[in-house]
Amino acid sequence: RSQQGTLLRNSVGWVVMPKWICFYSVCMLASMAAGLSQPARSPFLPTQPQSIVRQAAAAISRAFTEDGFNKQTIRLPLSESMYGDKEEGFVADRAVGWQGGPQETYRFLSPLSSDLLRQVETTEQTGGLPPRIKEQVLLDFDGSALLTAESPAGPLGDVQALLQPNTDDYYLDTVSSIEEQFSDTADKPKRLFLLVNPAWRDRSSWGFFGGAKAQKLILDRYETTYALDQFVVRGKKVSLLKAWPEDWCVFLTPLDSNHDAKLLKTFPDRPSYAQMDELVKAC
Numbered sequence: 197r198s199q200q201g202t203l204l205r206n207s208v209g210w211v212v213m214p215k216w217i218c219f220y221s222v223c224m225l226a227s228m229a230a231g232l233s234q235p236a237r238s239p240f241l242p243t244q245p246q247s248i249v250r251q252a253a254a255a256i257s258r259a260f261t262e263d264g265f266n267k268q269t270i271r272l273p274l275s276e277s278m279y280g281d282k283e284e285g286f287v288a289d290r291a292v293g294w295q296g297g298p299q300e301t302y303r304f305l306s307p308l309s310s311d312l313l314r315q316v317e318t319t320e321q322t323g324g325l326p327p328r329i330k331e332q333v334l335l336d337f338d339g340s341a342l343l344t345a346e347s348p349a350g351p352l353g354d355v356q357a358l359l360q361p362n363t364d365d366y367y368l369d370t371v372s373s374i375e376e377q378f379s380d381t382a383d384k385p386k387r388l389f390l391l392v393n394p395a396w397r398d399r400s401s402w403g404f405f406g407g408a409k410a411q412k413l414i415l416d417r418y419e420t421t422y423a424l425d426q427f428v429v430r431g432k433k434v435s436l437l438k439a440w441p442e443d444w445c446v447f448l449t450p451l452d453s454n455h456d457a458k459l460l461k462t463f464p465d466r467p468s469y470a471q472m473d474e475l476v477k478a479c
Contacts, residue, residue, distance in 0.1 A: 239445045241435055241457045242424070245308060248272065252422040253315035255440040256390070259421040260318060263441070266379055266386040270357075271393055271423035272312070274304050298339030298360055301393070306331065306341060309357055309392050313345035318388055319353040327355070334370070338362060342374075354378075355388045362395035363402045368413055391418055420466070427469070429476045436472070446472055448479060 242248045252270060259265040310329045327345035334340040340360045347353030356378055361367035371391070379389035391414075399407040399415060421440040426433065435447040435457060444466050447457040460475045461467075 239437060239439065239442055239459065239462075241437055241445075241447045241459075243457075246311075248424060249308065249311050249315060251439055252424075253312055253317075255422040256312075256388075257317040259419065259440040260316075260388050264386075265419045265421060265440075266388050267375070267391075267418045268388070269391045269394065269418045269420045269423075270312075271420070271425060272305065272308055273424045273426050274301055274308070274393075275426060298362075298395075299337065300339075302339030302341065302360060305339075305359055305393055306343075309343055309359055312392075313343060313355055313357060316345070316355055316388070318347065318355060319349045323348060327353075335366070338364075340367070342370075352385055352387065355390070357390040357392050359392045360395065361391060363406065363410070365406075368409065371413065423466075427472065429469075429473055432476055432479075434472055434476060436467070438466070446475055448476060 240251070242251050249272075252272065256268060256270065259268060310331070313329055314326045325348040327347050330344045330346065332342045332344075334342060338360065340358070340362075343357040343359065345355040345357075347355070356374060358367075358370065358374065361370070374389055379387050381387075396402065396410070396414075399411050402410040419440075420438055423436070423438040425436040427436070428434070433449045435449065437445045437447065443462040443464050445462050446460045446467060448460050449455070449457040460479070463471070
């Protein structure tokens with residue numbers, strides 16, 4: 197060490213490193229170390245259909261390409277799509293938790309899901325071209341349909357999405373058939389298959405006799421990789437977000453305020469309504 201700086205040895209010999217460079221280097225290392233110890237940035241809560249689709253597509257793609265989940269459950273909110281253009285968003289806010297019957301919601305879910313499939317990435321070999329979307333209506337009175345995204349990279353990059361299946365045995369049979377013929381065909385690479393906005397919530401949705409079968413065929417095998425559910429709790433708007441691989445996040449936005457949503461808490465598993473009620477009560 198000298199008065200001008202610090203002696204360092206390189207391939208030629210000993211050199212004097214100026215003090216200001218040494219000080220700068222130490223500060224940079226300290227800053228990097230501090231950054232590593234800081235908590236992760238709060239999850240982003242999207243508010244518009246376009247941003248919801250982008251976030252959902254990214255979560256679905258990560259779960260499939262990085263973690264191998266080829267069977268996924270997706271829940272997209274429809275209140276903003278259906279009522280967001282009404283005066284001052286009044287109807288949209290008060291439509292939270294009720295979005296109409298299946299035929300009505302299908303009219304909004306179908307284009308939203310088509311946009312989603314165009315942004316989901318199953319392979320990098322697309323040449324920048326979007327997939328072609330095909331739609332097959334299944335049961336009109338149920339508002340159900342099967343969407344197929346045909347990848348420009350070939351059939352192995354295709355994606356299928358079953359919209360608004362309910363607890364009828366018809367849909368359990370349909371899911372099994374799609375798995376056999378598309379997503380989990382024997383001796384072929386697995387392809388991505390999505391259940392979008394299914395009518396069930398848990399095993400109790402099927403009743404006493406159908407619960408065991410549904411648990412085995414659906415609930416234990418289809419990972420929820422993206423969900424954005426909305427509720428009104430104690431007069432306040434609560435959003436429950438799951439975006440793979442993050443935990444479930446509970447956000448609060450007062451109905452009569454334009455302030456940004458506030459992250460209340462995260463949960464490793466989907467929280468119950470009672471848990472969310474306690475969070476809002478404590479605010």
